[in-house]
Amino acid sequence: MRDSLIHSLVCPYCRGQLVWEFELRVGTEIEEADARCRSCEALYPTRKGVGAFLTSKETAKDMWEVADSQIEGLVMNEPKKIKRLLETPMAAMNPTDLFFRGLVLDSQGRYREGKEARDRALEGMYSPEQHACIRSQMDFVRKRLAGRPGPVVDLASGMGALLEVLLPVATQHLVASDVSPRVLTRDRSLLKDRVQGPGLSLLAFDARRTPFADRSVPTMVSYLGLANIQDPGDLLRELRRIVSGELCAISVFYPKEEGSNADTIRQFKLERLLYCESALRSFREAGFEVRVENAQTVLARPTPEGVILKGAQTDRLPVVETQVEWCTLVAG
Ligand SMILES: C[S@@+](CC[C@H](N)C(=O)[O-])C[C@H]1O[C@@H](n2cnc3c(N)ncnc32)[C@H](O)[C@@H]1O
Structure with missing residues (x-):
């Protein structure tokens, strides 16, 4: 730090x-x-x-942590499956199994091998159109940062996909953040070679109760961070308290219709962040001015179930094939 x-x-x-x-x-x-x-x-x-800077031992449970905790269960209970995950040639593996192989390797501190498996998994898991759309949103944020004041806080950095894009070109000091110190330890190890310019700090905190003083964050970015925070409660008010400049949040919105997507969105209490109209209203109610930029509609398919890990899945959403809207919310 x-x-x-x-x-x-x-x-x-x-x-x-x-x-x-x-x-x-x-x-x-x-x-x-x-x-x-x-x-x-x-x-x-x-x-x-x-x-x-965590205020309680209770780490937030998001969809990602759910995936991670599946691994802990597997390592404890099914060593034969773990062996198969690690020993099957990568080319013969389904993307979900490959992804979990990456998490197993991460849990053993073999971060480079873990990342190779996870990157190959993501390549197979999403369509070329989805990858192009993600790249376009990240490029949008990268360009938007030019000339902005730092430090730039990346909220819910997770696997560090956005940081990977920003670090080699950023002229500002970047701050990786996540509720999980374990995730940040991995990010530090994987990202250290990419750091240019004023460097990278790593802070573990719950986005709903951050350690920042009022208006002390000039610029904040996030790639699918907001919607991964289960039970977000007053998240946006907390962000309004700390952000003095601009918040660029890469987001995915679902059509507002009943069905299995809606059930899952309700289950994780994400209605306010996964429907565009509600998200804009919530930002405004929290005191932000907000607009949608770089909107693109893309077909999203449910991620496949594992073959070695029957029943395991990486993403809870979408539950059924859905046209979703990707965009970057620009708020200030
Ligand atoms: C899927 S990642 C988002 C992708 C990531 N931004 C990237 O660039 O690769 C979601 C992350 O949100 C984190 N998270 C979940 N709840 C959180 C909370 N309450 N506060 C901060 N981070 C949280 C998870 O630990 C997970 O690493």
Whole structure:
């Protein structure tokens, strides 16, 4: 974590001032430190360069974490399947099995091999039109960042797909964030060779209760981050509190119709973020001015079930083939 960032950070729980004790600094990077809240005394450790600002042990359960927790169950209970996942030639594997092979490799700290498997899986999982649309949204955000002030916070960085595109060209300091410190440890290892310019910080926090002081984030971006936050509650009000400039959120919207997609959207309490009209209303109610940019309609198919891992699936949505709208929401 870059030391210049600490001036923007407060206790995510009570917003008290943080008192820092540094154990290891390398140049402008904080590798090991503890930050304690002067008011409520909560302790926030920075370990191996990843600052953890989590207010409770209860990590948010999103669709991604659900996929990750399937792996934990499998490693514990089905070692034979794990062996098959790791030993079957990649060319003979279905994209879902390949993706889970990547997660198993990640869980063993074999991040490069894990990424190779995950990248090949994603190639097979989505159509060329979907890939082109994703690329177009990321290019839109990349161009939009030109000349904007930093740091730029990437919300819910996950596998770091957006950071991969931004890091080689960004002139701003980038901040990767995710509710999972484990995800950020992997990202740090995989992204360090891509860092150019003013560098990369990594902060673990729940997007619904961030460690940023009021209006201390000049620019925020996210690639499918908002809709991966299950039970978002006051998420947008929290983002309105901290963002002083622009928020560019790459988003996918579903048609508002009853059926199995709607059931899943309801189950994860994502109605306000996965339907365009409701999302725009929610942004406005939170105090943002918001508009839709770079909109494109693309056919989305359900991701396949695993063959080795029968019943396993990477994406919960769509449940049925659906024309979805991709866009970048620009809010400020
Ligand atoms: C699928 S990823 C989004 C893709 C990612 N932005 C990228 O560029 O590759 C979703 C991420 O959201 C994170 N997440 C879920 N709930 C969260 C929360 N409440 N706060 C912050 N991150 C959260 C998950 O841990 C997961 O890594």
